[in-house]
Amino acid sequence: MRILYIDIDTLRPDHLGCYGYQRNTSPNIDALAARGVRFTRTYVSDAPCLPSRTALFTGRPGIQTGVVNHGGRMADIRPQGPERAFNNVRGSFRSWMQSLASAGLHTCTISPFATRHAAWHFLDGFREWHDTGRMGHERADEIAPMALDWIRRNARRDGWFLHVNFWDPHTPYRTPLEYGNPFEDVAAPNWLTEEILERHRRSYGPHSARDLFEFGPYDTEKWPRVPAEIASLADFKKWIDGYDTGIRYADDHVGLLLNALADEGVLDETVIIVSSDHGENQGELNVYGDHQTADHHTCNIPLIVGGPGLMEGRVDHDLHYHLDLAPTIAEMAGAEPAESWEGRSFLPALTEGRTCGRQSLVISQGAWALQRSVIFDRWLLMRTYDPGLKDFPEVMLFNLQDDPHETRDRAGEHTSIVAQGTALIEFWVADQMKKSGSAEDPFWAVMREGGPLHTRGQFERYAARLRETGREDCIARMGQGRT
DSSP: EEEEEEEEETTTGGGGGGTSSSSOOOOHHHHHHHSEEEEEEESSSSSSSHHHHHHHHHHSHHHOOOOOOOSGGGHHHHHHHTTSSSTSSTTTTHHHHHHHTTOOOEEEEEEEHHHTTTOGGGGTTOSEEEEESSOOOOHHHHHHHHHHHHHHTTTSSSSSSEEEEOOOOOOSSOOOOGHHHHOOOOOSOOOOOHHHHHHHHHHHTBBBBBBBTTBBBOOOTTTTTSSSSOOSSSHHHHHHHHHHHHHHHHHHHHHHHHHHHHHHTGGGEEEEEEOSSSOOOEEEGEEEEEEEEEESSHHEEEEEEEESSSOOEEEEEEEEEEEEHHHHHHTTTOOOOTTTTTOOOOOOHTTTTTOOOEEEEEEEOOOSSHHHHHHHHTTTEEEEEEEEESSSSSSEETTTTTOTTTSSSSSTTTTHHHHHHHHHHHHHHHHHHHHTTSSHHHHHHHHTSSSOOGGOOHHHHHHHHHHTTTTTTTHHHHTTOOO
16 A cells, blocks of 8 residues: 655645635646545644644544643643553554554655654654754755655555655745746635724734734745735735745645656555645634634645545545544554544545544644634634633634634624533533543643743733734733733
8 A cells, every 4th residue: 555645734725726716726636636535624623733743643632642732841742651661652542653554554754843843752653754854944845856756766665655744835935936926817815805904903913914923024025925914905915825826836746746656657556645734814813824723714624535446526524633534544554543542534435435524523722822612513613711812702603604714703693502512612621531541631731831832921022012003902902811
């Protein structure tokens, strides 16, 4: 068995043609989707980057492993305790890659992720690791040559899993200027209106309309593909152009990998997966170009799986966690899932078109805010415990069917739906804590440390920025959720 997992950081599905986007961002990925299975409602259990990939590669959500933040104690997996074995690779907590390796697959990753996040647990089970060396600031043209070389040397051997990690859609947008702007004459998404933008500009938060670069404006000389702030709909178009150009640039290099497999005569014999570690808010909830929330756009990811013996051209609308991928691929490869894995295999959805989804999903954010949310039916209920210096109430409710960009909070109109969603979160937390082996909810540990890493200790700095920009009235509101 040959498996190529193309992991494109910060890729939201609705900016891909195969998910209905009007811009031609992804011709190679679209072609893969046409001959594979495309999943529309796959969500990461934990966002952003470190919690997400930890959950996927361990098969366990952050509430179980403890990894919910980007720093502090809750950025490392909890010790297993006295049950930890001398050779820990075959126990109940073995990783996804260890399971595949134990089944005979040669596992390789081409990614700087472990170094970027000091996430050495990510490497558990990989037999080969190539660090591309720029801590996640790589362009696709710096990563693809390593992957192409590996494919040329290894593609024809049987029994491998190759993880290739592209970063181009992640801010700051850095596609080479000579690549041009493929979308210069194509309109941006029209959900953002002048009225919504003006509301955003009167409000506050890291990566908000007036503070695109964490807590202030972007340096446009250093990063010419971005505006300093979103002051107009023209600025919004420039911002979206930068994101979409990054996607198209990554897609070009996806095409190179596919061509290399074809040149080696194994393209039709290889299972190919395209996905991401999380999505990206592009103005939703006044977060532009970052992944700071437990909402639809940060946590919904593309998932496309195709290959020999799998269905072609199918679209699956069931609810799945991204960590369901681990037991699915393990089953496909004849590997044993670990007892601790929370994921459920959806292999019958790939081979027979059967329904394998869940009734609801609880999704979490712990690095830019502390939020737990639940997706059920058409609803997204968001519970905010620490807003991370953003303008969020404790409870928000959105109808994703009618309002996919989360512009209208319906919590005050549907108290029974709020109660239902709140109960789903509380039951989920209670169940997960039983499985965690710890009496400590990692969210409360983050709170005791001072809050999410990226906003911890930033109140006075950001309050000064708000005063400088005439938003003094925001400081009191921000202080109610101070970190």
